[in-house]
Amino acid sequence: MSDGSATGGFDDLALPLLRLRRSVKWTQYEPDVLPVWIAEMDFDVARPIHEALLEAVSRSDLGYPTTDPLADAFARFAHDRWGWTVQSEHVYAVSDVVTGIGEVLLAMTEPGDGVVINPPVYAPFFSTIESVGRRVVSVPLVAVAGRPTVDLEGLEAAFVAGARAYLLCNPHNPTGTVLSKSELEAIADLASRYGVAVISDEIHGPLTHPGTTFVSFASLGADRCKRVVSLLSASKAWNLAGLKCAVIVAGSPSAAEELRRMPESLRYHVGHFGVLASLAAFTEGGAWLDECVRHIAVNRSLLSELVASELPGVRYREPEAGYLAWLDFRETHLGDDPAEVLHTVGRVALSPGGPMGDQGRGFARLNFGTSAAIVTEAVRRIAVTLAA
Template structure:
């Protein structure tokens, strides 16, 4: 990695950040420190900012076309992960990862069919699946926030018991725990899915945010994953949530299914978003490396702060993502400690109850902030107990 660029998490002051009008900075009053939604407190990578400005100056704000985004992801995947599985002809642009998941699930399941998830997990998994008239079957994570293969097999059996089709919605790296699944774990998942006849859809939006000591393994790279789908994006790695664009990638035997995705789905992504994501993947590597160093520092800083100020909080440092999953059950704050930290400490965290089974008594904290903000947040959280 190259660390020549400055840490993006140390670039902006709170006063500068409060000028932003995005959800993170407008959902709560100004006296609240917002560490909830997965927006990072960073400036855009310079190549991305330049490309977006050039597009606006040219009036290049029309409809998207072409395969540049897929080609950039293919190049990034080869360089970063040693994976050559992003065959451009087996990709489709989609509005964002979650809507891409919805479209993939529509291809392989029908109304009333089951979708297995590993709880606690990203709350929109529940909302979107249920809105599609599918039913969620939970396979809770096991020790160390890792996939429990016995629980997963039990959920797979339950999912297919009625004779319908079923899918497994894999979160990799996992949100909210930051777990990065190993190649052995993913191969075991593929074997189980094949044995029980489930199709896998992998949400890999956090793939660029794997921290030192862990390795991202694309699900489609493991044996048995040929009939699966992956949804990928530069959104989380480069803080581009407001510039909508993502890619659906099909395994080698899932290409015919992907070809059935309605053409109008490709109208949803932002053309400027595709420009931004493409440039991030091609020219934002140095910025990403600097960000990963900053997130690594922040996850270790949080561990030190919690040990000294909030020793009752259990925290396993995440291997990936910009998120920290905090077990606050020993503090005696009930099922929703986030409400207490907001009311008494003026710190906004994500409530664990929204993440399904295993989330009660937990909060999710966004590490994508300056060290000074994290220090102040823990100080306030500790004060909320007094």
């Protein structure tokens, strides 16, 4: 019987072993570069997932997926974790969240419609909206008492001007803001008033830090807002991005009805291993997830200390969820694209802020979903770059 723990540890990660991985994080850059960029964590996989996948391989169980059990497993997880009652018939399986966003936009909006996003934001939001023939409408985040949050006035102005959908990122990548229930309700009220569809990417939701409460937009209820869809998956929280499995959750019967316009074939693009791993994660992965969140919360504080002591001029506000740190280099001499200089000079790969919108100029995103030693080494390399 599995104890829910990791197959190995969270902090005893051996860099030479990590460098044997063939995922994009570990192969994109030269071998002397320390990769702390794309949103993949370095931890050993949770034991229940490890066992589920090994069992499938040992049985040569490598065929097409059955996605049917996903909805119930996700609904139980959402209920146990967040007290959110999900109707299983409102859950659709999809290969990944970004594909899901494109399909939901196609189902809920018309060609040429404006879709609001809050830059700086996860870069594929821009390309996904454009790839389905919709228009990006930018309502940048605003800082309220130093906390980046949604500009409600800007949002309303965009809705008044005719935007038909709002692609929300909550928890927000890259800033790590988790919107409170009252912030979500204010957005829901605006969206209802203007008949705007809310599509909420909540992929980082399970990684919300202690002291902050994650509320899914789709849990607010049909009375508050009917045209709501949330997208979640096990892929960030349990680090399964390559396995291809996510869920689209309609927040009301009418949103579920709108989603029936999505192609039937969507679920055939889901990965069989993605389904098996997600079932293991949702049903038996809670203990590992708790341990993971505890670990990244420790790294989050470590990074605060290191930035303050080693990186003069760099600003960092701790994320309320997840393992991504949005570092502000604008007071340093690294220019508009600090990630480029950090790569070439410091041999450390962060994600560039520029593709996340104009507001990302002078910023870079660091992934601390790794060991304390790797976080410390990444900061050392950034410090060397700043001193060069």
